[in-house]
Amino acid sequence: MKVAKFGGSSVANATQLRKVAEIIRKDPSRKFIVVSAPGKRSGDDDKVTDLLIKMGNAYAQNENYEEQIATVLDRFREIIIDLEISTDILSNIQETIVEVLQREVPINQKLDAIKAIGEDSSAKILSSYLNSLGLAASYLNPKEAGIIVSDEPGNAQILPDSYPKIHTLRDREEILVIPGFFGYTIDGKLMTFSRGGSDITGSIIAAGIKASLYENFTDVDSVFTVNPNIVANPKEITSLTYKEMRELSYAGFSVFHDEALIPSFKESIPVTIKNTNNPDKPGTLIVAEKESQENCVVGIASDIGFSTLFVSKYLMNRELGFGRKLFEILESESVSFEHSPSGIDDLSVIIRDNQLTPEKESIIMNRIKAELNPDTVKIHHDLAMIMIVGEGMMKTIGIAQKATTALTEANVNIKMINQGASDVSMMFGIQAADIKPAIQSLYKVFFED
Structure with missing residues (x-):
């Protein structure tokens, strides 16, 4: 079984989601799908998570937040209509926003719940679209998935009790679409991970089900040896060890949050970085150990x-x-x-x-x-x-x-x-x-x- 995580650029609009669905359809072993919130459609666009944060801040400061709600709903409405799936999902997203804003919880906990709406909505939309294509798929909330986390708003840590619960998901026959970025405390409070949290969710699910491979789909063919904004057409990295990737991420590589791979690393699950727009490219493989290379600097x-x-x-x-x-x-x-x-x-x-x-x-x-x-x-x-x-x-x-x-x-x-x-x-x-x-x-x- 494989876990495939799709980042914000991969779910930014209906065109990208069609590519995601085709990637899932082509490989039946891709049984667990983790999604981010919709990212930018173009360079001057806004990420849905940023729109939700603006909405949450306006609410916290007793300012008018209706415009932000309308903008968020417009983004999802565009995707839903283009994919020709039920508009009931849009009503559900709107109800979720209203319900979260009305919760009587501390403001930092409320802001976590607001930020999580992006990933949660992406998962509902993708699972509905897969079903419309004749693929058996189910939306799975992180609470149902067994993602149990610490009570730390914005910086939740996965708890060990999660993994046996996640492992039982192997018995499910359909494709499971899981929102990234958040989990639930033992007493049911929603908490988000730190930045790059959807990558963390993907790694957690891969570790829990003991996947054969964790595929992380983004908008680049592979990891480059150096920032392509500084050096034109840098060489690609075909393989890395976990330690190398963690050091590179910590020092500025934006492909992964430096904490994201830890669950997969502990279970020695190989990770590959692939391009949603060019899925047949081999990408970059991240493993526990690799054969020594002539050039030891990667x-x-x-x-x-x-x-x-x-x-x-x-x-x-x-x-x-x-x-x-x-x-x-x-x-x-x-x-x-x-x-x-x-x-x-x-x-x-x-x-x-x-x-x-x-x-x-x-x-x-x-x-x-x-x-x-x-x-x-x-x-x-x-x-x-x-x-x-x-x-x-x-x-x-x-x-x-x-x-x-x-x-x-x-x-x-x-x-x-x-x-x-x-x-x-x-x-x-x-x-x-x-x-x-x-x-x-x-x-x-x-x-x-």
Whole structure:
């Protein structure tokens, strides 16, 4: 049995949904289908989830939200009419919106339920359309599917008790269409996963039914070795390990949320990334292990929006508890960190900019000065992180030399190097303004020369 997940671009309109139905029809082993909310139909369009968030925010702020409701319903009406299926589904979607808005629950829980309407509606529409084509299909709510999650609005985690319940779905004979992105707590409260949540749902279902393959359909033929917006026509990656994909996702690859593959990874279920618009292409296969390749570097990921907190104090290494006290200050201000390279007298903490506000930054700086008495404390903004990823990279001589030479040739100053923290990656911190020439030079060295 296979699990196939279709992203927002794959269910954006009736034309795309027809492609989805044909993909399902061509392979009877695709018994479990997970769908996202409709995405953008064109570059200047809105995702349905974004429309729902606007509606929820307007409701929370006691503003007029009727226009947002009408816009959401228009999107679904267009799809339903084009597919020539029953308009009863549209009435059901409208009733769901009204019912969710009228629920007497905390606002963060209500907003989760509002955001989930997009995926839920997609699943109802697709299951109805499959039936209209003569395929036996059923919509399956995540509660019925057995997706039991923690009570954390917007950041739900799957609970272990889910998997035995999900496994019983193997006994169902029809195609099951399941909305992604959300589950239910033990006491029946709807909770959404974090960003990329539909990928998480697909991975959970694949792990629960012990699928032979988890297919993730998107709008690209495969994963590329580097961001195609930076390097024209980059090489495709035919296979990756879970560790490589997780590192690339964490460092900026947008194909997967970095947490999405964990359920599949734990069950050693292979994952393939395929294109809804070109389904016969092999795509990129993600597996637990793969044969060693001549080029151990598989990809170069990058992301912007980082700052470095730099703290220096003479004989810091001899001062017991210095690092712990510094991180306790960050923790008490609800600031998480990404990396922390250190020296004898120096400690740097890499923080995502969205963790900091000017107020928090001022508080943290003042507390460090008062509580740790450093010689120097400062924050550098506008940093970018570049990660070179590949299994076996640390066992290959000369990788660091090739990377630093490439950055030198691009006239890029290296602010930070983090090597050895992971056996599959090497990270460089540079100024955000230098990211394009840096990536282009690294790609030339590792994939063209």
